[in-house]
Amino acid sequence: MSHNEKASLKSIAEKFGISVSTVSRVLSGKARQYRISTKTEELVREEADRLGFSPNQIASSLRLKRTRTLGLLIPDISNSFFASVARSVEVEARKRGYSIILADSQENEKIEQETIRLLKSRNIDGLIVAPVGQISEHLEKLHKGGLPVVLLDRYFPNTDLPFVTSDNYKGAFEATEYLILKGHEKIACVGGLPDTSTCIDRRKGYRDAMEKHGRSLDESMIVGDDFGEENGYIESKLLLQRNKKPTAIFTLGNLNAFGAMRAIVEEGLSIPDDISLISFDDYVHSAFLATPLTAVGQQMEAIGQFAVKLLYNQLDSASTAKSKGISLATQFNERASVKDLTPNK
Amino acid sequence: MSHNEKASLKSIAEKFGISVSTVSRVLSGKARQYRISTKTEELVREEADRLGFSPNQIASSLRLKRTRTLGLLIPDISNSFFASVARSVEVEARKRGYSIILADSQENEKIEQETIRLLKSRNIDGLIVAPVGQISEHLEKLHKGGLPVVLLDRYFPNTDLPFVTSDNYKGAFEATEYLILKGHEKIACVGGLPDTSTCIDRRKGYRDAMEKHGRSLDESMIVGDDFGEENGYIESKLLLQRNKKPTAIFTLGNLNAFGAMRAIVEEGLSIPDDISLISFDDYVHSAFLATPLTAVGQQMEAIGQFAVKLLYNQLDSASTAKSKGISLATQFNERASVKDLTPNK
DNA sequence: TTGTATGCGTTATCAG
């Protein structure tokens, strides 16, 4: 039956004694435009269906200089936040006929740079990237070189690279204010990679909330080197062993929060009785944690969709929309990890 | 400076008045083999570096009929199990010079089939797939058509498609036996998509453990339609409202477990005092759950690595290794979600 | 309504 060498426009054309162009036109939906006879069109269509044939995208890409492929470069796809965003990106991209080449930079700048080069050599039409470091040159160069780029989660303030992120400032501000209104004075801010926009904005939200409410700003309460669990653990542990412990910890990322929990448990303390905890990044199953965690949720699905949309605006030359960047609202999910220290009225 | 049209073998060749072939040879590391003069080689190398140029993979792919691209088709990349496996696959594949086109079938057979077609038209060199349904024809056809395929997580017993999965039978057997040894009689088995190998094997493990220990096998205690949270919730809820409630629930997947927890909480019961819970699939942060969850862990990273390795065996024509399938050991993680019902000695 | 011819950028073959 199907012992053909390998289907192609040519093989189909030969089978019916017609030309490759005709087959190409039919299969790329241009039968109308070229006024191909219904008979011919049918013939080709049926044969293609029978063979399960679709034109070779590689050849097409070479010819059209367009691969309909997007690069998605993520620091850690096993992190639930990024996994959710990635899913959204993939689904949204496929809707528009684009495939996703996934790459994991493993939170490593060098891998990020190498991978970008790799992706470029694969002729992606656009790149969605959650950058690892604070260096933006390589991305700006790409962008200026004509490759559509959209930043995810983190952005670079001094560039015009479009981005999609949450309103990190406001989310952090609200979380901190919530703690303050619950009567907390000594609030620690734990975790985050210091030079990333996410960390900077969240810390600023924290600071401004403290100031607004006249809380003294103890800089030694703002600690953290990255978004990892280990860092949350270490910094929390140190904080908890001080003379003047904080009464609340605000972690800047979901992994930081789990590290903090580990430290808290290890110190024999409990949440929220001994110490309150709030985290940026909500967790799918936060409600089932030992103490249901109060957290700042992000709109992962929307982030992914916007990223694709912003990229699409750049891909579609007709589009005039030149969005610079988008901040999405966060959601404050109050659960049970914060103790109310205000005197009962 | 770099206001070149677009770098290519040709543009570089012209710049130095040499031939495209020579440039190609240098840049594909065949300078030695073709005994290119050191001078020429240097020249080309430097220029390529200066431009950050790598040969166009699309053109190369067309010529070589090999894309160095693998398809990774997953039912839900936002599920932490698959996210971890995906990360491992991507890292392992990149090590070997392969890129990953990620596709999410959204637990939908139709999307799976369409996507496979899409991936094929993109000329992937191999496919790693965690199939949604119980239909294997499309995959067998692919495989017989010469496309290397490796199944992930689930396999089809009556085919010779190579697979990587956990030892689901043994993991489930151990979990069930553990419950029995803790004195449980009425043990429910909740969740799982009935016709998948994972579900079948896990249920068989459950059944055999029950039988081995002379427990009556109440078929109405084996319930579930899929691996989702909602199904875990519904089935658990129904079980808990029976006259003769189970004293323990064994869920067949991580999402099922969260559904079960939700039902348990909603019924005003507590784990493990009122009901014990064990789940297949461990959870990164199971230890921090309200009741630290006893669970059967899988080796996500190894699964991903093996998948790539098995695929690689097929890609590498020189290889004789024709592995049929691999089962990886599970790990039983005892925590605190199971109550000991045995009389104190 | 259809066909012919060209080129996309690369690699392999063959020829020097």
Add this chain to the structure above:
DNA sequence: CTGATAACGCATACAA
């Protein structure tokens, strides 16, 4: 040691 050339499969300008 190097070069010219053909071919990979497709899409389009041009021709009929």
